[in-house]
Amino acid sequence: MYHACFQCHGTPVVPYKKETTTVENLVTGTKLVFERVEYWGWPNNGAGRVDPDGSIGTCTACHTRHTFSIKQAREPWTCGQCHLGIDHPHIEIYEQSKHGNIWEAYGSEWNWTALPWKVGVHFNAPTCATCHMSTLADKDGKILVEGSHDLRKRLVWDQMHFFSYPKPKWPDHTQNAIMLGASQLTGKGLLEKKVAVEGYRIVLEELPKEGELSFPKVLRIEYYGELAERRNEMKKVCNLCHSRQWVDNYFLTFDQNMIDYNITAQYAYQLLQKAYEQGIHDPTNKLDEYMEIMWYYIWHHDGRRWRNGAAMMSPEYAFWLGIVDTVMDKLGRMTNYYETAVELLELKKKLEFAPPTTGTQPMIPPEIETKIKELEQRLASLESEVPVMKSAIDNIERIVSDTKQKVEEASTGISNLEKRSSELESSLNTLESKVAELSTKLEAIAKPTAIVLAIIAIVISVIIGIISLRRK
Ligand code: HEC
Ligand code: HEC
Ligand code: HEC
Ligand code: HEC
Numbered sequence: 148m149y150h151a152c153f154q155c156h157g158t159p160v161v162p163y164k165k166e167t168t169t170v171e172n173l174v175t176g177t178k179l180v181f182e183r184v185e186y187w188g189w190p191n192n193g194a195g196r197v198d199p200d201g202s203i204g205t206c207t208a209c210h211t212r213h214t215f216s217i218k219q220a221r222e223p224w225t226c227g228q229c230h231l232g233i234d235h236p237h238i239e240i241y242e243q244s245k246h247g248n249i250w251e252a253y254g255s256e257w258n259w260t261a262l263p264w265k266v267g268v269h270f271n272a273p274t275c276a277t278c279h280m281s282t283l284a285d286k287d288g289k290i291l292v293e294g295s296h297d298l299r300k301r302l303v304w305d306q307m308h309f310f311s312y313p314k315p316k317w318p319d320h321t322q323n324a325i326m327l328g329a330s331q332l333t334g335k336g337l338l339e340k341k342v343a344v345e346g347y348r349i350v351l352e353e354l355p356k357e358g359e360l361s362f363p364k365v366l367r368i369e370y371y372g373e374l375a376e377r378r379n380e381m382k383k384v385c386n387l388c389h390s391r392q393w394v395d396n397y398f399l400t401f402d403q404n405m406i407d408y409n410i411t412a413q414y415a416y417q418l419l420q421k422a423y424e425q426g427i428h429d430p431t432n433k434l435d436e437y438m439e440i441m442w443y444y445i446w447h448h449d450g451r452r453w454r455n456g457a458a459m460m461s462p463e464y465a466f467w468l469g470i471v472d473t474v475m476d477k478l479g480r481m482t483n484y485y486e487t488a489v490e491l492l493e494l495k496k497k498l499e500f501a502p503p504t505t506g507t508q509p510m511i512p513p514e515i516e517t518k519i520k521e522l523e524q525r526l527a528s529l530e531s532e533v534p535v536m537k538s539a540i541d542n543i544e545r546i547v548s549d550t551k552q553k554v555e556e557a558s559t560g561i562s563n564l565e566k567r568s569s570e571l572e573s574s575l576n577t578l579e580s581k582v583a584e585l586s587t588k589l590e591a592i593a594k595p596t597a598i599v600l601a602i603i604a605i606v607i608s609v610i611i612g613i614i615s616l617r618r619k
């Protein structure tokens with residue numbers, strides 16, 4: 148776990164043992180005796196490290212211990228140690244933005260250590276730190292944007308969970324879930340329990356009058372209260388280098404991306420809920436079946452790339468690796484799978500009402516059998532492209548083959564029974580004829596003769612008995 152999650156996220160650091168130790172100075176030979184504490188979860192430079200005194204976070208995530216360098220903290224790759232990869236590619240997005248282009252071309256000529264950082268004097272394009280943290284000043288040193296180590300101060304949207312919601316009031320989302328009973332994932336209780344920062348409404352943009360040209364808009368987000376302040380903090384940064392219209396319009400389209408993502412994500416999420424209701428998938432393990440895995444990719448990978456790319460100016464991440472992968476690839480696969488599975492379910496339902504057959508005639512009509520095979524193959528080819536631990540296709544296939552087997556068993560059972568009953572019938576017939584034969588014979592023999600014969604039979608059986616006893 149340390150090298151998987153905690154190296155970026157941080158873990159509690161727990162002191163568990165105190166010991167006395169001696170260290171010798173290799174030059175002077177003097178010995179130093181001191182008490183040392185042993186720690187669990189150490190070393191650990193994760194962003195959310197929980198320290199022994201209860202404080203959260205570590206300066207070392209961005210400032211290494213010995214130099215505690217401001218230059219290093221402002222360098223994008225310092226943040227890129229953790230903010231990278233398919234699920235939060237912030238450094239890649241930055242490198243692909245114009246700002247990143249400029250940093251790559253001219254960064255080496257900038258003054259990275261000046262405090263405060265003067266726009267256009269010390270640097271001429273923003274790094275992660277500029278937009279999210281830095282104290283920024285004009286050429287005379289007048290502070291234009293106050294700096295902050297609170298990374299949420301200039302942020303409005305949480306783009307990392309199922310749906311985009313305003314950032315929570317507390318930095319730790321898990322805390323919201325545990326302490327306040329709100330889910331950052333589904334958004335349940337988030338607004339009702341006032342866990343998220345407040346202050347936005349979605350308004351319908353006035354449509355252009357006839358013959359009038361207008362910026363193509365449908366829905367717009369209006370901010371007030373704390374969210375408006377946060378958005379304004381970020382805009383203040385942009386406005387140091389850009390015009391008001393440039394910045395306002397950029398955020399207008401960014402906000403529209405948040406709305407569009409939410410609509411897409413809701414659609415995908417509801418599709419998965421329908422799959423649960425119809426028994427296509429089993430909700431027990433939420434990450435082992437086809438549509439569940441697609442949904443995971445949508446919110447955790449592609450949908451984040453879409454949103455992050457739109458927020459930080461990477462057309463590649465917003466569009467090809469974002470919108471296209473979310474809508475055309477993952478949602479497309481999800482819909483495809485769902486529709487195929489529903490078709491299969493409906494066929495099976497029809498089969499339940501099919502009349503029972505006898506003899507060698509197959510239970511399932513051949514054209515339906517080929518259709519089922521075709522649908523199964525379609526699901527299988529979809530599944531084969533992703534790692535599915537317990538594939539739904541197995542379930543459906545099993546149900547279909549179970550049903551087939553049961554029908555076969557029943558029909559062979561019936562034919563067995565039929566065979567037996569005909570066997571029984573013939574033996575009954577022979578019995579009947581034998582009984583009839585005997586009764587006619589009996590009738591022919593007179594009663595006294597019958598008694599004499601019976602006595603003789605008894606005597607003979609006694610004699611036979613005696614003989615057989617003697618032999619033994
Ligand atoms: C390379 C560094 C890195 C690793 C390794 C990593 N994460 Fe993350 N994780 C991040 C970053 C950065 C974010 C913030 C993403 C964003 O802002 O979009 C994040 C976000 C999250 C979130 C959402 C945060 C919240 O407050 O709700 C969760 C949960 C999470 N990670 C869990 C994990 C788990 C579990 C593992 C190990 C299996 C893991 N992470 C491994 C860097 C990492
Ligand atoms: C998320 C990365 C990050 C973390 C964690 C972090 N810093 Fe910083 N720090 C920065 C950046 C970036 C700057 C440069 C800010 C600027 O350009 O104005 C900076 C600047 C500073 C400065 C000089 C400028 C000022 O604002 O006074 C001090 C002092 C400082 N940090 C102390 C700390 C301490 C102490 C901690 C731990 C409690 C810490 N930092 C944790 C990124 C970080
Ligand atoms: C050691 C790893 C690490 C480094 C280095 C790091 N971060 Fe993070 N950062 C994280 C993790 C993990 C999270 C997610 C925390 C969570 O939500 O639980 C995060 C969250 C954030 C957030 C979102 C905060 C929120 O509450 O939603 C921003 C913005 C951010 N980091 C910016 C930066 C910047 C800018 C730098 C560089 C100056 C940086 N980070 C350096 C690991 C790191
Ligand atoms: C040009 C300014 C700018 C630069 C440069 C920039 N960001 Fe951002 N970042 C933004 C904006 C704008 C948002 C979204 C603000 C909002 O929510 O309203 C954002 C959002 C984020 C988030 C929140 C994502 C989430 O899932 O909730 C993280 C984390 C982040 N940035 C990290 C970084 C890192 C790391 C870098 C550098 C590699 C970086 N940013 C560079 C402007 C910038």
Ligand code: HEC
Nearest residue numbers: 245246266271272273278381384385387388389394397460
């Ligand atoms: C320190 C100055 C600076 C800051 C701060 C800054 N930018 Fe920029 N930005 C630039 C420069 C320089 C360019 C390239 C301009 C040119 O074409 O010469 C640029 C380009 C852009 C572009 C054009 C991208 C493209 O692909 O052509 C957009 C969009 C943009 N910035 C948005 C923003 C937003 C939004 C913010 C705030 C979140 C912001 N910028 C903050 C300096 C800045």
